[in-house]
Amino acid sequence: MTSAPRDSSSDRPLLALIMRLAGIAGFGLMGAFIKLASETGIQIAELLFWRQLVAIPILLTWAMLAGGLAQLGTRRPKAHFVRVAYGVVGMVLNFGGVILLPLAEATTLGFTAPMFAVGLSIVLLKESVGIWRWSAVAAGFIGILIIAQPGNGQIPLFGAAVALGGAFMIALIAIQIRDLSRTEKPLVIVFWFSAGSVIVTLPFMLWVHEPLTAYQWWLLLGMGIAGTWGQVLVTMALRFGNVSSVIVMDYSNIIWATLFGWLFFATLPAITTWIGAPLVVLAGLIISWREHYLARRAFVDQRQATGT
Template sequence: MSSVAAPSRPHRPLFAIGLRLVAVICLAVMFVTGRVADVHGVHLVETLFYRQALALPVVFAWLAMSSGIGAIRTRRISVHATRMVIGLTGMALNFLSYILLPPAEATTIGFTMPIFGTILSALILREPTGIHRWAAVLIGFLGVLIMVRPEGGHFPPMGVAVAITAALVTASVSLVLRELGRTESAGVVVFWFTALSVPPLGIGMLFYGQAHDAQTWGLLLMIGLFGGIAQLCLTAALRWAPVSVVLPMDYSSILWTTLLGWAIWGDWPMWTTWVGAALIIASGLYIAWREHRHARRIATA
């Protein structure tokens, strides 16, 4: 009996890299704008609410045009709710890290997410983690120590702690996404994360919502729109190329946040930040490369 081959997945690596790069730039603008909004008196709950509420129509319209409205049906709403709680916590911590630290430093510490992902995969999922990955983890943490220089007092300890916790929580989101990815498309995951987070944030708005001037409303609009565009581009990029191809674009965010921080506040990273960033990025890329090789070996077997 003959079998029908499954249609091959489209592969357009340059297009995927471009989408990922647009997403990274949008995220850099979103987080830096969140820091500017904080200066204008916007509460963190407001920032999160408008980030999600304004992005929801964009995500819904994209799903309706690409997969159809029926695609949002799910039988795993409890897992989506878990992903929402963890993801929203990580998003809040990420915004807060950009408020407490200069943008370049907050971005650099955020690069430790793959390092924490490796640790959590080994401890929780019991995935085999060899000496190479553990060496990469140690090099990454060495980069954090060089950048932060605890004895120098260059950065507020609270800001550093928030940024590291944000990376840890974001890494834990990846574990939930692995589980959801078995049955749900990326677009559906994005939609339910956005939709489920609006009601609890709406309750928070009853206590923290306030009136703003036109300029501040413009900042909030930017946060929502750039966040929504970033989410869609991140999702779309993976349709055209594997993670191993597009992931290196994420590290370009150090350039965009540095330029934005310099243009707005005159912040320029110290040399220790650049050295630490190089070690952390090298660690993350090596971990990604090892995972890619491991996945190829499994596929070949």
């Protein structure tokens, strides 16, 4: 799943790292709000609805400040529809993983997305995968087994399966967004995903909605703001730094998840998570490094072939 290196004329690597780190902190806080809200009895369909509805006015304001609402237009509604379909399924699974598992374990299993991406690149993109990426996949799989401890009962296997399903959807969505990004700006992709998700989840929300307390409304508002904050900053970080450079910050989410798990739920990761998580993180970093290396090599080969 390699891609050509971006134009480095606007690179501001330190700013990119800070923005990515702050964005990932937003996602970590969103996970805590999701878990807190679910514990009050709010159904997952309503969580999805409010997560995206809160984002829409923020994104509309961003569009107005960036040049007007006209830039939200698209000529690829079918591709956005597919993005919404994938995204809603992915949110159900990722939110479900957070609800069913401790935050740190759910977050760590989410880091398996790069491993699923390797498999999808073979099936969908017909790429050849060498020893480096296969070794990373093997290391990550061992890490998953250590964390999940099948048959041990330390963490719910159904919850682990849901979290892994969410990671698979993240990998699938990444490939689909890569295709959309050829013609669409990040703001357009994010806006139509939020708008489409609201439309899809509205009927379910009307079915499960019950009167909410002030505390529940604050949790939903916090979830929506934290999620949008994370989405915007993570996207904007790519304007100032290479994916291969800033993606390292994504793994800081295990720190945020551990911190928020301790602060809000008085839980700390099990010893098996401390052992398995480094293997999963290492696998993701190796795959990301290999993607960057292959992209750079393809770029150099192309320049040499054209004599530029």
